[in-house]
Amino acid sequence: MNKAISRVFIIGVVLFVALIANLTWIMAVRANWFADRPQNKLALAKEMKIKRGAILGFDGSTIAGSVRRSGYYYRDYPQGTLAPQLIGYDSLRYGRTGVEAAMNDYLTGQTTDLGVQSWVDKLLGRRTQGASVKLTLVPAIQKAAQKALTGQRGAIIALDPKTGAVIAAASAPTYDPANLDDQWARLSTDADAPLLSRTTQGLYVPGSAFKVVTAAGGLDYGEVTPTTPFVDTGTYVVFGGKVTNYGNEVFGPNDFTTALTLSINTTFGKVGNLLQRKRLQATMQRFGFYQTPPLQLPAGQVVPSGRYGPKGLLPPDAFMDPLAVAWAAVGQEKLLATPLQMALVAGAVADGGVIMKPYYTQQVISPSGTVVLRTQPQQWRVAMKPAVAAELNTMMQRVVTAGTGTSAALQGIEVAGKTGTAEKGNGTNLAWFIAFAPANDPRIAIAVVIEDTQSTGGEAAAPLAADVIKTALAQSALP
């Protein structure tokens, strides 16, 4: 009997050893793996014990603060709804997006850059405190952009073309991040997608606003000059098809500058075929199409622009026949672009052909007040030669002084821009305006897109760009 009893006990010991081995596996070997599971609400909730760093505007004002209620910290938004799609939400239930997600390690004080500070705090039993993130976003300009979009669907994004700093990013319709949890059911199912960050995630047909890219290619490869003459008969017949003008207008003889000023499709179709498919595609890639702009946001929250097929982005060198090349040159033919990409196009012209890496973090400031990180502006791409940029700059000024973009004109400020009007086929238009100002020393590059309007880009989008530019240039300091 004793032998059997001992055997049973030995089996018991084996089972207990299995328990200990399994526990070691969970707690020591795989602890971090478990902590990183998206299903792990514990990790998220634990961070609510930490005083989350503030997200500040460029002027130092708080956009997203941290308030303590019964031992836990919650986000509050003293300035109300300000760029919620870019800044993102921080919700126990629905996770994090935008800047809140991308900068989480700083905001929760977990990053190694803050290491020494945080370890001392830990030893002294002080509560961990997150670092503040100061954005390049200028609240006054952001408010002007949001106001301009009131009652419409669309997006406005403004950058400093010389640094790449994002100074405004408005997406409409918008939402109030302070009440996210209560309104989630409505927000997440709303057909107007208020949670979508249209500036970086919205893919729109660029239409004539894309002509800036075609023009840069034509000038850069020496196929045209600003004065190259063309004749418009209302149709450009090519490869068994034709390219026509907006509203079926006929312009007669025109030079290349006039073609951009009045947005003549036939001329740009011809320039497209002077460039041919490969050089048009190469030009697009130099502007950053087919790549995800390096704005530091979680995966999927910035999307690449380019030609899209049913399965997503097409390869940059996908085949197009000459008719398709002609339509692509006027911003059609499966082309889709984000407002961010189009603002980078305007910025390239403004900055002498150089595209700076877009960013939104001005500084990261530790709880003790020291600056632990400062973004150094970096060049991203060279889209064209400086001389070409100068020619295109002059041409784009003509669009505002004597062309389709006159409603963007401002007293005492030279604005350079390009309109775009993409017909959606259901009687409504997608209205674009991309611009920069002042033309001789640009401090702001902007892209405006308005969905489902009866008006053209010059009527619906250009005045909004003018409002934002005016507000921006009235600021004492810009990033």
Add this chain to the structure above:
Amino acid sequence: MSRRNTELLFLVIAGAVSTMAYVSVYAGRYREINRVSIIYGLIFVAIFIVLHLVVRIVLPQADPYLLPVTALLAAVGLTEIFRIKPDLALTQGKWLLVGAGLFMLTVLVVRDHMKLDRYRYLIGAVGLTLLVVTIALGTTVNGSKLWIHAFGFSIQPSEFAKLAIVVFLAGYLDDKKVLLSVPTHHVLGVPLPAAKYFGPLLVMWVLSLAMLVFMKDFGMALLFMSIFVGLMYMATSRVVYVVLGGGLFAAAAAIAVAIVPHVNERFAVWLNPWPHAATTGYQLLQSLFTIADGGILGAGFGRGYLLYVNHQPVVPELQTDFIFSAIANEMGLVGAVGIILLFLLFTWRGFRIAVWAPDGFSKLLAAGLALAFGLQTFIILGGVTRLIPLTGITLPFVSYGGSSITANLMLVALLLMVSHRTNVVREGTDLERRRLAERG
């Protein structure tokens, strides 16, 4: 040092550790250390000192380690319950008092476990009745029908039935062990005892199947079946019972998985909890996250993240079935392994008492109780760590729950009685032997 002085020494150590743990949690919660916190700690120590004195008088030669281990586990449990839901700690404290009362009653009334053998059929019938009553009148909590609500109390009769069945089986099997171990014929070359002795095996199989189907509780069914098969094996030393019992239980489990949705769900979650993260797998995954969060050293008593902002525990039922997840979180791998080793120590003492016991009934009783205790621990700890499918069963002495702590304190009383008799018979004085004989 005498056995009782050893016990007292360890009790004092356990008491000091417990009081410190409790005061630390109290300080973490209320940001102060005051008299109230220390008084509660001292009341706890006092309860166990009283139990120690009763043992000193009635069972002076009993095992000296069981009571201190019990005290330490109960202290960890109470502290953690206080940590999670302070209101429940007082209730649990009252249950501990009731349990201490039942412990003393068992020791003083029974005095010698040999007496119990005389009433084996009565005790067996009581155990069976408890289970049948639960199946008939029980309330379903969290999908399992384990509870009886009566007179404002919720009782889990299976915890007491467990003790009764062990007592009955120890007596019955000790009587029949010779008959059960003699093969009368061979089937496919396997020697088998007479068919009529398989009767009890079938009864237990039907009982555990009924528990699976009607109580929807895999854990209790597994526990009862294993106690039975284990005792059969220990009584007869014949592996055939283990094979047959295991096979029958596996068949019953397969049937249950197929026809009882609650059991099926638990099984599916065990195989792969991730697709069910928001629904049926939530509890298990949250448990794993909570355990993993503890790391090597844990956050410290009262410092882990165990409660959400709205004071809901991070794992539903954290204070009962999942108390170990909370302990692992706050005490870390080191502390959690320490707790497991305490359970192993208790189980080892139980089996050790069985091995040294002078007669078959005592051996089977002690081994059965130790088996029940160790297995219950394994089933719940394996469940919350996803080693085996999760079932709602309490962690002895630690989980919140009156039935569990009172029944397990009675289990300690029984083990102490067996060890007292063992030690007296083996090495006691003439006086002690005479006294023992008078009791029987």
